[in-house]
Amino acid sequence: MITDNISHVRQRIKVAAAQTGRNPADIKLVAVSKTKPAALIREAFTAGQIAFGENYAQELRDKSREIGDLPIEWHFIGHLQRNKVKYAVEAKAVIETVDSIEIADELARQVKTKLGENTALSCLIEVNIGDEKSKSGVQPNLLAELAKHISSLPQLKLKGLMIIPPYDSDPEKSRPYFQKIRRLFDELNKTLFAGKPLTELSMGMSHDFEVAIEESSTIIRVGTAIFGER
Numbered sequence: 138m139i140t141d142n143i144s145h146v147r148q149r150i151k152v153a154a155a156q157t158g159r160n161p162a163d164i165k166l167v168a169v170s171k172t173k174p175a176a177l178i179r180e181a182f183t184a185g186q187i188a189f190g191e192n193y194a195q196e197l198r199d200k201s202r203e204i205g206d207l208p209i210e211w212h213f214i215g216h217l218q219r220n221k222v223k224y225a226v227e228a229k230a231v232i233e234t235v236d237s238i239e240i241a242d243e244l245a246r247q248v249k250t251k252l253g254e255n256t257a258l259s260c261l262i263e264v265n266i267g268d269e270k271s272k273s274g275v276q277p278n279l280l281a282e283l284a285k286h287i288s289s290l291p292q293l294k295l296k297g298l299m300i301i302p303p304y305d306s307d308p309e310k311s312r313p314y315f316q317k318i319r320r321l322f323d324e325l326n327k328t329l330f331a332g333k334p335l336t337e338l339s340m341g342m343s344h345d346f347e348v349a350i351e352e353s354s355t356i357i358r359v360g361t362a363i364f365g366e367r
């Protein structure tokens with residue numbers, strides 16, 4: 138079943154990419170496996186799925202140990218609490234949800250102590266694009282300052298931006314948020330990162346990833362369409 142779901146999602150990616158003349162190979166599928174057992178992750182991996190996303194730092198750490206024999210690319214996509222940063226670092230995950238200078242500094246500190254002097258973790262900045270009180274993510278007006286700070290830390294490699302737009306079952310409602318983050322992304326690349334542009338935009342979930350791909354997403358995070366309801 139998971140194998141079929143993955144090929145169905147890959148087909149949807151292909152169709153959406155074709156809409157705007159994009160190469161589907163430029164879109165990374167992160168299978169969101171939160172709350173699902175490691176055995177299902179193994180099954181998906183066997184079906185050719187390499188990147189997996191987890192929301193809870195301890196769950197990520199435990200699963201990365203349990204199936205440590207698989208060369209999985211882990212993505213941490215949940216809210217990061219300062220005291221849990223170490224678990225995500227231990228799993229050597231791509232950290233998609235850096236949203237404050239404090240969290241960035243704690244990540245850098247943990248990378249240094251847990252992974253050694255010469256290691257750097259890839260990360261993205263989560264932006265609170267819908268200005269929602271209940272959501273994490275940096276406010277757009279503080280984005281440039283945070284991006285600059287992360288760039289000064291040798292333990293972190295800033296790759297791009299991540300958003301979770303306000304939920305609406307109609308995917309078209311997500312489009313303005315995807316367009317807004319794309320504008321902020323372009324602006325950063327014209328100013329702070331003119332020499333070495335950010336490359337990743339993580340946006341799009343089971344219900345709206347086609348629209349995200351049309352709006353130049355490079356990482357989509359898909360849970361339900363692969364693993365079923367949680």
Ligand SMILES: *Cc1c(COP(=O)(O)O)cnc(C)c1O
Nearest residue numbers: 169192214342343358359360361
């Ligand atoms: C759970 C989750 C997803 C996946 O959502 P689905 O609707 O199940 O595809 C993607 N991104 C984040 C941040 C999540 O928490």
